[in-house]
Amino acid sequence: GQQLNQSPQSMFIQEGEDVSMNCTSSSIFNTWLWYKQDPGEGPVLLIALYKAGELTSNGRLTAQFGTTRKDSFLNISASIPSDVGIYFCAGQYGATNKLIFGTGTLLAVQP
Amino acid sequence: DTGVSQDPRHKITKRGQNVTFRCDPISEHNRLYWYRQTLGQGPEFLTYFQNEAQLEKSRLLSDRFSAERPKGSFSTLEIQRTEQGDSAMYLCASSLSGTSYEQYFGPGTRLTVT
Numbered sequence: 001g002q003q004l005n006q007s008p009q010s011m012f013i014q015e016g017e018d019v020s021m022n023c024t025s026s027s028i029f030n031t032w033l034w035y036k037q038d039p040g041e042g043p044v045l046l047i048a049l050y051k052a053g054e055l056t057s058n059g060r061l062t063a064q065f066g067t068t069r070k071d072s073f074l075n076i077s078a079s080i081p082s083d084v085g086i087y088f089c090a091g092q093y094g095a096t097n098k099l100i101f102g103t104g105t106l107l108a109v110q111p
Numbered sequence: 112d113t114g115v116s117q118d119p120r121h122k123i124t125k126r127g128q129n130v131t132f133r134c135d136p137i138s139e140h141n142r143l144y145w146y147r148q149t150l151g152q153g154p155e156f157l158t159y160f161q162n163e164a165q166l167e168k169s170r171l172l173s174d175r176f177s178a179e180r181p182k183g184s185f186s187t188l189e190i191q192r193t194e195q196g197d198s199a200m201y202l203c204a205s206s207l208s209g210t211s212y213e214q215y216f217g218p219g220t221r222l223t224v225t
Contacts, residue, residue, distance in 0.1 A: 042217050045215060088153050090153075097144075097166075098169075099212070099214060101155070102153055
């Protein structure tokens with residue numbers, strides 16, 4: 001099935017470092033969302049973006065809807081051990097209500 | 112505020128058996144979605160309901176798969192004649208029509224076909 005390209009695939013960082021990850025598509029999206037998934041659990045919604053250029057924060061997380069509408073970015077500032085997990089971007093396009101998910105970025109934080 | 116719940120959390124079955132999973136959405140959400148997630152991949156859309164109407168189905172949803180939402184509340188996903196390739200995490204999500212793109216996921220049902 002169709003999936004969005006996320007990079008990097010994985011990141012291994014020290015506690016306190018900032019993290020950046022991105023998601024790209026060949027198609028234009030109307031909505032971008034970012035989720036975090038812990039092992040054996042369902043994805044948890046972090047941030048939703050609805051407008052090109054929009055910048056939205058949720059605590060230490062900041063996400064942006066790319067101006068081309070084909071990409072999105074997520075930044076995590078001052079990472080902590082509980083940030084560990086897999087981060088997925090997801091996009092919605094056209095008239096469909098389904099979400100297309102990215103391939104995921106695995107984040108590991110060393111205390 | 113109760114989130115999306117799914118039952119069972121884990122299911123091990125032998126190839127050829129039928130299995131059924133249940134999803135209870137957030138109570139005021141009228142849209143319900145099923146996704147499938149295999150190891151190392153993001154979730155892939157299977158189907159979605161608005162109230163009791165099934166409005167969209169993926170080509171991933173073969174004839175062996177059927178989903179229902181008879182009263183517009185809970186939903187079931189049945190897989191007939193399971194195959195080893197059906198082994199995956201089956202995720203349910205729900206949303207409100209107005210903010211329909213904000214989908215809230217349940218914990219998933221992990222299916223293992225032996």
